Amino acid sequence: MSEFPQATRDRYYADGVWDIDTIADLVARNAAAAPEAVAFHAGDATLTWREYDDLATRLAGAYALAGWQPGDLLAVLLTGGALTHVAYLAAQKAGLVTVGLSPRAGDAEITHLLRHTGAGALVTRSTHRGRPGEQIARAVGAPRHLVLDLVGSELLLAGDGVALPVPGLTEAAVAIEGRGLGPDELFFLNSTSGTTGLPKCVRQTMNVRKVFGPLAADAGAFGPDEVVLSALPAPYAFGLWSAHVVPAQYRYPTVLAAEFDPAETLRLVERHRVTVLAAVTSQFIMMLNSPEFAEYDLSSLRVLFTGGERVPYRRAMEFEERTGCAVLQFYGSNEAGPISLTRVDDGQQKRLSTAGRPVPGTRVRLFTPEGVPVESGPGQIATNGPGCTAGYFRDEAANRILxxxxxxxxxxxxxxxxxxxxxxxxxxxADFIIRGGHNVSALVVEEAVGGHPRVTQVAVVGMPDEVLGERVCAFVATRDGVELTLDDLRKHLADGGVSKVNWPERLVHLPVLPMGAGGKVDKPALRRLV
Known part of the structure; x- marks a missing residue:
C-alpha cells in the first residue's frame, strides 16, 4: 500500500521526480548490463553486480521459505559493508520492511525500537562489534534472532541457533515471485539520531530516497566513471542514499568500511581512486586532523558531499586546498529529505558559507515563531517536496509537531x-542557551570559536547556573593537541569584533569531541559533562 495519497503520487510522477523503478529493478538492470563490474569494495567482500543481485535474491528466498510474510518487519543491526546492502535489498525483494538500527545503538535503544516497531526478529552477524550477536538478542528481548554472515561470496543464515537453508537462485526466484515492495510502499524505517529521549522512526519509500540521486549527479557534475566512498552509517538518510541508492542508479562502484576511521578512509580513497566522497562534517574534519592526511594521494577526489552539521568555512576551504576537490553541502534531514544544496559551479564563498539554493521541485518557506511566513527570513525552515517523509511510524503526537x-x-x-x-x-x-533571559545561539558561538586558527572541532552547549539559568560552555579540540586557554580565545574573539554575548564563559579542551550514532558530535554527551 502506498505511503502517500494518490494526488501526491500523481503530481510527482507527472513532474518526473518519482518513477516506477525499485532499487531491486536498478540492481537487476546493472547485473544484466555489467554482471562482472564491481558493485562494492568492502572489508567483508568485494561483490560484482551479479553477485550482489544473486545473493540478495537467495536471502529473500530464504526469508520466504522460512515463513516470513510480506509486510513483516526485520530489525537489522549490522556494521558497514557489502552484507548490509545485501540484507537491505533482500528484504525489499521478499516484501519485508527493514528497521535500520545504528551500528552503535545501545541495548536500551534497540529494545525500544523493537517494541515500538513490532519487528519480528533482530538480524545480526554472529559477532557485532566484538560482542556475540546472541548475547545482544537476549539482552534486548528480541522475539527471534537471525544470524547472517557472508563468508567469501557465500551466505550463512541461522535462526535462533539453528542453521537455515539458503536456497539456490532458481528456487529463491520462484519463492519470492510477486512479493517485492513497490517504489511508493514503506521499505525502510530509520531512527532519528542526535536528539534527547527515545528515537523516533522515520518512514521511507524508495522514491523518496531516490530523489537524492539526480540532484547529487547534477550538483557534482557526475561522469560515467565515478567511484563513490560512503563513510556514513548505512541506516541514516545520508548513508542510505549515498551507499544504497545512488550507486544502483548510476552503476558506480562503492567503497565501504565496517566503521569510520579517518586514516583508513584516506587509505581507501588512494587505493580505489575515489572521486566522490560522502561524509558528515565531523568526519571530514577528523580526516583533516589525521597525521596521515599528507601521506596519501587524494588527487582523485573531485567532490565531497557533506553536511549534517554546521560546515566550518575555514576547514572546508582547507579541505579544498589540500585535495583539489569541491566541497558541496547537502542540507536536509531524515524527515525532510533534500532541501538545498551547493553545486560545483557555485563560487567558493557561496559554496562554503551557505547551504545552497533550494533543490528543484522542493518548496521552502520560513516561518516566525507565531507561524507567520516571512519572505526571506529569518525564520524556522519548512519544506514541502518529493523527498519528504510521510511521517513517523506509529507516532501521531510526533507527526503533529513535525x-x-x-x-x-x-x-x-x-x-x-x-x-x-x-x-x-x-x-x-532548540539549540539556544538562555542566559539571563537572553537567547544565545550555539551555532553563532560555534562559528566564532571555530574561526580560531588552532581550533579543529567545536561544540557549544549550555551549562547550568544558579543565577543566570545557563552559561555558555564551548568544547574544543585543537590542531596541535595543546590546550587553548579561555583568555587566548577571548582575545581572538575581541580582535575579530565578535560581540561579547557570543563569547564562551567556559572552555573545555578534549583530544577529540565525542561522536553520536549518526556520525555527528554527541551534544547530549557533552551536556552530561557539564
Whole structure:
C-alpha cells in the first residue's frame, strides 16, 4: 500500500521526480548490463553486480521459505559493508520492511525500537562489534534472532541457533515471485539520531530516497566513471542514499568500511581512486586532523558531499586546498529529505558559507515563531517536496509537531535566504542557551570559536547556573593537541569584533569531541559533562 495519497503520487510522477523503478529493478538492470563490474569494495567482500543481485535474491528466498510474510518487519543491526546492502535489498525483494538500527545503538535503544516497531526478529552477524550477536538478542528481548554472515561470496543464515537453508537462485526466484515492495510502499524505517529521549522512526519509500540521486549527479557534475566512498552509517538518510541508492542508479562502484576511521578512509580513497566522497562534517574534519592526511594521494577526489552539521568555512576551504576537490553541502534531514544544496559551479564563498539554493521541485518557506511566513527570513525552515517523509511510524503526537496543519514539514532549523536565493542555516530552534533571559545561539558561538586558527572541532552547549539559568560552555579540540586557554580565545574573539554575548564563559579542551550514532558530535554527551 502506498505511503502517500494518490494526488501526491500523481503530481510527482507527472513532474518526473518519482518513477516506477525499485532499487531491486536498478540492481537487476546493472547485473544484466555489467554482471562482472564491481558493485562494492568492502572489508567483508568485494561483490560484482551479479553477485550482489544473486545473493540478495537467495536471502529473500530464504526469508520466504522460512515463513516470513510480506509486510513483516526485520530489525537489522549490522556494521558497514557489502552484507548490509545485501540484507537491505533482500528484504525489499521478499516484501519485508527493514528497521535500520545504528551500528552503535545501545541495548536500551534497540529494545525500544523493537517494541515500538513490532519487528519480528533482530538480524545480526554472529559477532557485532566484538560482542556475540546472541548475547545482544537476549539482552534486548528480541522475539527471534537471525544470524547472517557472508563468508567469501557465500551466505550463512541461522535462526535462533539453528542453521537455515539458503536456497539456490532458481528456487529463491520462484519463492519470492510477486512479493517485492513497490517504489511508493514503506521499505525502510530509520531512527532519528542526535536528539534527547527515545528515537523516533522515520518512514521511507524508495522514491523518496531516490530523489537524492539526480540532484547529487547534477550538483557534482557526475561522469560515467565515478567511484563513490560512503563513510556514513548505512541506516541514516545520508548513508542510505549515498551507499544504497545512488550507486544502483548510476552503476558506480562503492567503497565501504565496517566503521569510520579517518586514516583508513584516506587509505581507501588512494587505493580505489575515489572521486566522490560522502561524509558528515565531523568526519571530514577528523580526516583533516589525521597525521596521515599528507601521506596519501587524494588527487582523485573531485567532490565531497557533506553536511549534517554546521560546515566550518575555514576547514572546508582547507579541505579544498589540500585535495583539489569541491566541497558541496547537502542540507536536509531524515524527515525532510533534500532541501538545498551547493553545486560545483557555485563560487567558493557561496559554496562554503551557505547551504545552497533550494533543490528543484522542493518548496521552502520560513516561518516566525507565531507561524507567520516571512519572505526571506529569518525564520524556522519548512519544506514541502518529493523527498519528504510521510511521517513517523506509529507516532501521531510526533507527526503533529513535525507537520503544520497545511502539510508543510517543519525542520528544527532557523534560516534565511539572501538576495541570490541561497539559504543559510543560522541556528536550531532548540539549540539556544538562555542566559539571563537572553537567547544565545550555539551555532553563532560555534562559528566564532571555530574561526580560531588552532581550533579543529567545536561544540557549544549550555551549562547550568544558579543565577543566570545557563552559561555558555564551548568544547574544543585543537590542531596541535595543546590546550587553548579561555583568555587566548577571548582575545581572538575581541580582535575579530565578535560581540561579547557570543563569547564562551567556559572552555573545555578534549583530544577529540565525542561522536553520536549518526556520525555527528554527541551534544547530549557533552551536556552530561557539564
Amino acid at each position: 507537520f503544520r496543519p497545511d502539510g508543510w514539514l517543519l525542520t528544527g532549523d532557523l534560516g534565511q535566504l539572501d538576495e541570490d536565493g541561497f539559504l543559510s542555516v543560522t541556528g536550531r530552534t
